[in-house]
Amino acid sequence: MRADDFAIDNCLKCSICNTVCPVLSVHPQYPGPKQLGPEMERLRREGIHTDSKWVEYCLGCHRCDVVCPNQVPVSEMIAVAKAEHVKTPVHQLRDWWFARPGLLGELSTIVPSVTNFGLSMKPARALMSKLIQITPERKFPAYTKPSPRKAETNGKERPQFVFFPGCFIRYNRPDLAEKVVNLMDRNGFGTEVAATDCCGVPAVANGAADLARSLARTNIKALAAQVDAGRRIVTTCSSCGHMLKTGFGSLLSEDKELAEGARKVADNTFDLAELLMMQSDEGKLNTDFQKTDVHLAYHAPCHQKSQGTGRPWYHLLGQVPGVSIDDLDAGCCGMSGTFGFKEEKYDVSMAIGQDLFASVRASDPQFVVTECATCQMQIEHGTAVNTMHPVEVLLQAYEGRNSK
Amino acid sequence: MESNRYDVVVVGAGIAGLTAAGAAAHQNLKVALVATGPGSFVLGTSSVKAHELLEAGQTHELSEAIAFCREMARLAGCPLEEDAADGRWLPTLLGAFQRVALAPRALWQAAPREGASAAVVGIHGLTTFDENFMADRLNENARRIGSSCIYTAHQISFTRDFGIPVSSVRVAKCFDRDPSFRVEFASALRKAVSGAQYILLPGLLGMNSSAQQIAEFEREVGCAIGELPTLPPSIPSLRLSQRLEGYLRRAGVEFFRGYPVEQIEIHEDSPIRLQVASPGHPMILRGESVVLASGQHSASLLGGQCAGRDQQMHPLTAAGSAMAQNLFVAGSLLDNGSGNSGEAIEILTGYRAGTLAAATRGCYAGR
Numbered sequence: 001m002r003a004d005d006f007a008i009d010n011c012l013k014c015s016i017c018n019t020v021c022p023v024l025s026v027h028p029q030y031p032g033p034k035q036l037g038p039e040m041e042r043l044r045r046e047g048i049h050t051d052s053k054w055v056e057y058c059l060g061c062h063r064c065d066v067v068c069p070n071q072v073p074v075s076e077m078i079a080v081a082k083a084e085h086v087k088t089p090v091h092q093l094r095d096w097w098f099a100r101p102g103l104l105g106e107l108s109t110i111v112p113s114v115t116n117f118g119l120s121m122k123p124a125r126a127l128m129s130k131l132i133q134i135t136p137e138r139k140f141p142a143y144t145k146p147s148p149r150k151a152e153t154n155g156k157e158r159p160q161f162v163f164f165p166g167c168f169i170r171y172n173r174p175d176l177a178e179k180v181v182n183l184m185d186r187n188g189f190g191t192e193v194a195a196t197d198c199c200g201v202p203a204v205a206n207g208a209a210d211l212a213r214s215l216a217r218t219n220i221k222a223l224a225a226q227v228d229a230g231r232r233i234v235t236t237c238s239s240c241g242h243m244l245k246t247g248f249g250s251l252l253s254e255d256k257e258l259a260e261g262a263r264k265v266a267d268n269t270f271d272l273a274e275l276l277m278m279q280s281d282e283g284k285l286n287t288d289f290q291k292t293d294v295h296l297a298y299h300a301p302c303h304q305k306s307q308g309t310g311r312p313w314y315h316l317l318g319q320v321p322g323v324s325i326d327d328l329d330a331g332c333c334g335m336s337g338t339f340g341f342k343e344e345k346y347d348v349s350m351a352i353g354q355d356l357f358a359s360v361r362a363s364d365p366q367f368v369v370t371e372c373a374t375c376q377m378q379i380e381h382g383t384a385v386n387t388m389h390p391v392e393v394l395l396q397a398y399e400g401r402n403s404k
Numbered sequence: 405m406e407s408n409r410y411d412v413v414v415v416g417a418g419i420a421g422l423t424a425a426g427a428a429a430h431q432n433l434k435v436a437l438v439a440t441g442p443g444s445f446v447l448g449t450s451s452v453k454a455h456e457l458l459e460a461g462q463t464h465e466l467s468e469a470i471a472f473c474r475e476m477a478r479l480a481g482c483p484l485e486e487d488a489a490d491g492r493w494l495p496t497l498l499g500a501f502q503r504v505a506l507a508p509r510a511l512w513q514a515a516p517r518e519g520a521s522a523a524v525v526g527i528h529g530l531t532t533f534d535e536n537f538m539a540d541r542l543n544e545n546a547r548r549i550g551s552s553c554i555y556t557a558h559q560i561s562f563t564r565d566f567g568i569p570v571s572s573v574r575v576a577k578c579f580d581r582d583p584s585f586r587v588e589f590a591s592a593l594r595k596a597v598s599g600a601q602y603i604l605l606p607g608l609l610g611m612n613s614s615a616q617q618i619a620e621f622e623r624e625v626g627c628a629i630g631e632l633p634t635l636p637p638s639i640p641s642l643r644l645s646q647r648l649e650g651y652l653r654r655a656g657v658e659f660f661r662g663y664p665v666e667q668i669e670i671h672e673d674s675p676i677r678l679q680v681a682s683p684g685h686p687m688i689l690r691g692e693s694v695v696l697a698s699g700q701h702s703a704s705l706l707g708g709q710c711a712g713r714d715q716q717m718h719p720l721t722a723a724g725s726a727m728a729q730n731l732f733v734a735g736s737l738l739d740n741g742s743g744n745s746g747e748a749i750e751i752l753t754g755y756r757a758g759t760l761a762a763a764t765r766g767c768y769a770g771r
Contacts, residue, residue, distance in 0.1 A: 015637050016441055018573050025577040028565040066662035069441025245684030266684040281409050308663040308682030
């Protein structure tokens with residue numbers, strides 16, 4: 001019996017996973033996590049052909065894993081099936097690119113203004129829809145020339161932390177990296193921005209397991225060396241954080257040494273808000289906030305919830321005088337990274353988001369605050385309410401400027 | 405740099421855990437609840453059978469605990485109805501009747517009504533519920549309990565696609581989020597059951613719907629509706645679970661969902677340290693007092709050394725002394741003597757442990 005066979009038998013068929021699946025509740029044909037995960041996994045392990053296009057519809061939100069009373073890694077099983085699924089040539093081409101936000105970022109930021117202009121043009125988007133089935137309904141995020149790929153620090157002699165920025169911050173919002181370093185500095189932590197690659201979540205989501213593995217290898221090498229040098233890792237993208245903390249999923253189980261490195265990285269990775277909340281609990285948080293009169297609504301990304309750390313951003317922002325903040329607690333936004341960009345999945349993505357959009361409208365905030373870039377895109381797309389990264393809100397509270 | 409500090413930490417989100425968290429939050433304390441899944445009560449009907457209440461002993465404290473739990477459920481928008489003296493006959497999954505002392509209102513309304521004609525309504529494509537079987541069984545069993553209620557089977561179809569077979573989860577979620585579906589649903593019911601005094605449906609009236617929303621739906625249909633138990637997961641029970649969690653969140657309870665407590669450390673005269681198996685480094689919670697209400701999982705946390713509990717809800721060592729003055733147990737855990745008294749014991753011990761845990765707050769200087 002393989003060690004991981006245990007996890008299949010842990011599934012008691014209680015169907016509680018199905019009750020929280022965002023896709024199942026809006027898509028009448030989607031079989032749901034119980035069937036696509038543990039049930040089909042049994043057949044897959046017997047070598048029975050079970051290829052199903054529905055595995056492509058799994059968001060990888062991990063809500064099924066989180067709710068399972070028996071800790072069955074349901075979505076991990078679906079991710080394995082996704083990697084084996086045979087796609088149409090068009091989807092293969094499109095998803096090849098979607099699995100590589102790092103490469104896309106590198107190319108797009110050679111001359112960002114040209115990329116942004118091109119991506120904003122209607123004919124270009126219509127062409128992408130025709131050729132590779134990327135929905136013309138959505139706008140791409142604007143690319144920004146990244147700071148050169150060298151370590152940046154906040155001047156502390158020996159930084160205690162290394163910041164893992166992730167692709168979105170690196171290629172679209174490099175200003176956020178500076179803001180993170182600034183926030184850390186204000187709380188006494190020296191921080192250096194890592195020159196790392198994509199975390200691999202988009203690769204897993206798009207079925208590119210080999211790519212995910214090679215990204216994991218590169219990242220583990222770089223990050224484990226940092227840990228050995230006595231540093232800890234801080235993230236502020238919930239998906240990167242999830243990947244780093246879960247030891248890169250089950251991608252590396254065959255390579256003992258890498259798995260050991262992954263464990264080291266996982267043990268030493270902190271979400272920025274988690275870190276600051278720990279400081280707050282110890283009475284060590286810098287609470288030198290200026291009064292900031294603003295009504296905010298907080299949306300917790302699925303990959304934040306899957307980290308099992310409670311609601312640190314919600315509590316931190318609530319400590320700023322003048323801030324009123326609602327926890328939207330309205331489920332998944334439906335975007336799931338590249339999922340919402342796919343033409344055939346756009347309607348599903350928007351249907352999932354309806355609960356959250358209604359909750360945003362009911363709260364009627366000046367800004368929705370969420371740390372996930374693609375949740376931000378979806379919320380702005382679905383509600384026309386502006387979003388902010390919590391890092392920006394907290395920094396503004398320190399600096400005493402009113403929001404945006 | 406490691407802890408999340410709370411006055412009371414409750415482990416487990418079953419009826420016992422939720423009641424304990426509610427009782428502690430009621431004292432205006434900082435409360436956290438850690439749990440993996442929802443409590444196992446979502447697999448059943450979340451009702452208290454009449455004989456369970458008798459076995460638990462109808463003490464003043466139990467009445468108080470049930471009153472507290474009912475008040476919490478009412479504020480959560482998912483009221484529990486009670487008849488502690490006699491109980492009510494309620495239909496089971498297989499169309500029999502059993503005496504129930506306490507149940508969610510939607511299930512409570514499924515009790516037989518004297519001389520009434522009840523429409524048992526199935527949904528086309530919902531293979532987990534057979535209205536003909538149910539109506540037959542209910543007619544037969546109603547005679548056995550001396551009821552004159554007459555059951556007739558009906559079926560309605562939805563114009564919307566809920567999959568093949570129809571999934572009650574999809575129907576319930578659509579009921580929650582789409583008012584136009586509720587209108588269509590009500591109109592289909594009105595057409596199918598003209599003449600019936602009340603309607604019995606499999607449990608699917610929303611995963612998170614409030615009693616008020618269900619009452620509005622009944623007005624739209626024009627008669628009372630009772631829900632029948634279904635195969636797990638039970639939607640009326642999930643509704644109770646979700647609404648109680650929502651209420652407790654509003655009352656300030658912080659929920660840590662998804663990962664089990666893997667270790668507890670007891671130090672004399674200081675808060676208890678709980679290590680939660682979250683991804684990466686474990687998350688640490690500190691509770692001035694801790695209530696363990698996660699069944700067998702709690703038993704293994706105590707290292708198998710627990711030899712029962714005392715009246716103050718402290719788990720006992722083999723030598724018979726309390727393991728710690730700030731550690732409490734609740735739920736069916738360790739209540740070997742309680743027999744088959746299920747949810748009643750959950751409510752009673754949850755209430756008592758939550759109240760006692762709240763009372764030990766402030767005993768320790770380690771804050």
